[in-house]
Amino acid sequence: MxxxxxxxxxxxxxxxxxxxxxxxxxxxxxxxxxxxxxxxxxxxxxxxxxxxxxxxxxxxxxxxxxxxxxxxxxxxxxxxxxSKEAMVVVAADGPFRGMADLPRQLTVASTSAPDVERIGRILLEPADLGPADLTLDVKPNPVLVAKAVMWHEAQAGFLPQDAYEALSAMVKAQLRVLVASRIYxxxxxxxxxxxxxxxxxxxxxxxxxxxxxxxxxxxxxxxxxxxxxxxxxxxxxxxxxxxxxxxxxx
Amino acid sequence: MHDMCPEDVRGEGRAYEWTYFDGTSRRLLVTDEETRFPTGELIVSRTDVSGVITMCNDALVHLSGYSREELVGTSHAILRHPDMPRSVFADLWSTVGQGTRWTGYMKNLRRDGGYYWVYATVIPKVVDGVVVGHTSVRREPSRAKVEELSAVYATMRDEEGRG
Incomplete structure (x- = not known):
């Protein structure tokens, strides 16, 4: 067997x-x-x-x-x-500098990792963004999530913290972390x-x-x-x- | 639950003699000092079926101002703020008692008399069709909702004769 x-x-x-x-x-x-x-x-x-x-x-x-x-x-x-933590990132050269800048409808790049998506959605709740306000653009891996955000294909991205840390310094410089979880x-x-x-x-x-x-x-x-x-x-x-x-x- | 002590309270606290659902009462001292929910964190706690805290994480310890030893073994009602309408808790207990999740906004009372707002989800733990406890997860609420609910809860308190 x-x-x-x-x-x-x-x-x-x-x-x-x-x-x-x-x-x-x-x-x-x-x-x-x-x-x-x-x-x-x-x-x-x-x-x-x-x-x-x-x-x-x-x-x-x-x-x-x-x-x-x-x-x-x-x-x-x-x-x-x-522990598994997640973060919401946006393009460093984009218009969103804080959660209050996010629009009422948001396109978010994410992998299909269910826990990261769940935490990412929770992180957006204080900005009054609920399930109906988000359009998810599913990418095969976190690097492509980062690129979709950098290239303005998505307005924001959900990334696991360890994947974000593993990105190159050049990529990280083109992203802004809006909020990160500390759930533990x-x-x-x-x-x-x-x-x-x-x-x-x-x-x-x-x-x-x-x-x-x-x-x-x-x-x-x-x-x-x-x-x-x-x-x-x-x-x-x-x-x-x-x-x-x-x-x-x- | 012990009465709140003036020496624990930051500033001049307004006194309330608060009676809980089980008939017990406690002297509360309440201030207008808000502590904002730390961004990115979650409060997680579990209670038994009667609402006594059996487990909590560090976030609840920090935000409530109580030690873990003070929280575990005590009714979750220790965090109940007098500005919360009683009907909200009645709805919460009725909902989870039927084995269904409850979600809503709450103003909680800190040990120092101040308060903090949360967006709470309470999940009943059901074993063989019987509710045996609850898990509660609280996170940062939207400020717009806090403003909205502050007004709604004030109206509800008036309707309860507690204006």
Whole structure:
């Protein structure tokens, strides 16, 4: 039986190779074979969820809520001390210098990352911009979101903070950050499908071993867990579900 | 809940003897000092089914002025500002009691007698068809809505005989 490790578009694209190395480690932890696939867009990833091709996944908070609640996935771990933040950017040479300058109808470039979009929409609420006031222009990745804003194809953009930080200095100089989140409790999570219920403890033990292995330090940084992994309990996942529900605009 | 102490209040506070839904009462000291919601942050808290806080994040600690120890184990009503119409809370509890999310604007009372406005969403936690608690997320409100709701709530208070 083939088991699948779905590498989400949430991970930093520059470090995809590290996730394939991580896959090898998980195979050692469990003694099971996993076929790893790196997804470049969320539609493909969600298709993999529906078709049962994601036995192991490092998922964003919105997908974590959906997978745990609707598909019975089990939480295993999250990157210690790392949260997902987002920001609203506009063109540095454009007319918008603050939230009060934004027009009543706004075109926003965004990737299809559901948690970033959800946070971005929340950040615009104080400017009286609700779901009906926004037209989303979905781009395949954050670099194209930044370019769409720089080139005035979109009036604003939603970017995950880590992706913004990874942009070149030249690109960043052409963007203005209007507002950034400081939420601290939205996190990506490592989840397993119900078929791997018996492997949760073995995987956690393996992750805990990585935390104390100096040879894993560089790999952990590449995986976005520079301070190692910490256990994610069902209560933590439950909280994430409630939080994502609360942040979903209706 | 303890009475508010004059030494905790910044400036001259107006005193209210406030009676809560459960018949308990508390002396409130209220000032006109607003603390604006920090841009980009979220307040997150959870309560049990009776509204007692079981968990909160740092943002609530900072904005309310209470310590985490003072908040956890205390009724969420500790944050209730006397300018809020009682009917708003009646609507909130009725809505979440039916297992439905509630969203609205609230003026909350700080430990120092000041206030802060939030845009709040309250989600009921339903297990086997029974509401067992609530998760509340508060974020920065639009100032236009704050102005609008201040007037609306004043009218509602008048209608409640609390003008």
């Amino acid at each position: 083939t088991r699948h490790f779905a590498i989400s578009p949430d991970v930093n694209v520059r470090h995809v190779a590290d996730w394939f190395i991580f896959n090898t480690k998980v195979q050692r932890m469990t003694g099971l074979g996993f076929h790893a696939t790196a997804y470049s867009d969320f539609a493909e990833l969600h298709e993999a969820y529906e078709e049962g091709r994601a036995d192991l996944v490092f998922a964003n908070a919105a997908d974590t809520a959906m997978l745990v609640r609707e598909h019975g996935y089990l939480p295993v771990a999250a990157a210690a001390g790392v 409790v939205v996190r990506n999570a490592l989840l397993v499908s119900p078929a791997l219920t018996d492997e949760v403890e073995a995987i956690w033990d393996g992750l805990a071993s990585m935390n104390v292995d100096p040879d894993c330090a560089e790999l952990l940084t590449g995986l976005g867990a520079p301070h190692g992994w910490e256990r994610l309990t069902p209560e933590d996942a439950d909280f994430m579900i409630d939080l994502m529900d609360a942040l979903a605009q209706e």
